[in-house]
Amino acid sequence: MIPDEKLLIERASQGDKAAFTALVRQYQNRIFAFIMRMTANRESALDLTQDTFLAAFQNLAGFRKEALFSTWLFTIAANKTRNYLRRSSREMEMPEGYDVVSHDTRPDIDFEKKQTQELLLAAVAGLPVKQRAVFNLRYFEQLKFHEIARIQGTSVSAVKTNFAEALVKLKKKLGGR
């Protein structure tokens, strides 16, 4: 862990708002991107990102300092996302041609790029939830398999299997695009 980060966590756990804000600033993009790739829904991803940081702030005292802060944050984000997906009945594999509702209103992104992005998001969001989480955490966040196993509460071999299965499905879905 970065020494500065350790200090920030210490101060934030004592109620220092500035320290907490600095931690949010440092991680909010990564957490948002992870949730966005999990849910394929921009509005929900924003809400869940905020929920993740709220839960983190409230439970900072429970954070074990020997663990990586990022791993801990991803654990909270993964749990929040899983609950959200369960609630909105998206845990089942999404059908072919699933329409992603990204609610992307950014003017700086051109239409074609946006369309490609939505197709890719749909392909990733079409994976079963466990495989989706493992794939996102490994491929995009580049977490180690044992870190993902800790986040998912499963074994390293199960994580590797999920990752390999996700690769097969994605190659099939995106093949020929």
Place this chain on the structure above:
Amino acid sequence: MNCTKAKEWLESNFTSSEMVPTDDIQRHLDGCSECSAYYSELQVLHQQLKGIEDIGLTAAEEQQLLSSSVAVAENYAPQSPTNAFDRWFKLVVRPVAAIAAVLVIALGAWQYQSRIPGLAPIIGEMESSTISSEEALQIYLNSELDDLSSMFDESSLSYLTDEIPDRQAADMLQDISEEELEWLLENMKLEI
């Protein structure tokens, strides 16, 4: 280096960063068309996934998230670190209190049940650990409950009748009504 190990390496190193095969892996790829094709497929997928690599917050969203996080932090104080007493309270006092509550409820329910006429003697006898199968059958036959089948299932009935010698059973059955006898013959497989 074999194909299994090569594929395992390729999958383990497949991330959004550029994948650079080691010398060992490269030698295997050069000599194995199957693994080489697999490597190419992964490279194609890698290129495609670049399209969602840069998903991020806009400047406005970043600011919005920061503001709301600060607002949230102002409204919710972080929970204080758990001290030894808190841990002891959570690990010992809470479970003990929960068990005690369940016992009190169970005791209350038992006392309430035992006040219902007809059930009390049966429950009392059933709870006795020294009850014999003959006594159980006697209680059973003497009970004023209409629906005897609700008290015992067929397997336990069979057990009772198997345990009782025919002569004793016949003696006991002398005092029962015709209806009860009919029920017993049907449900307990007795032969008289």
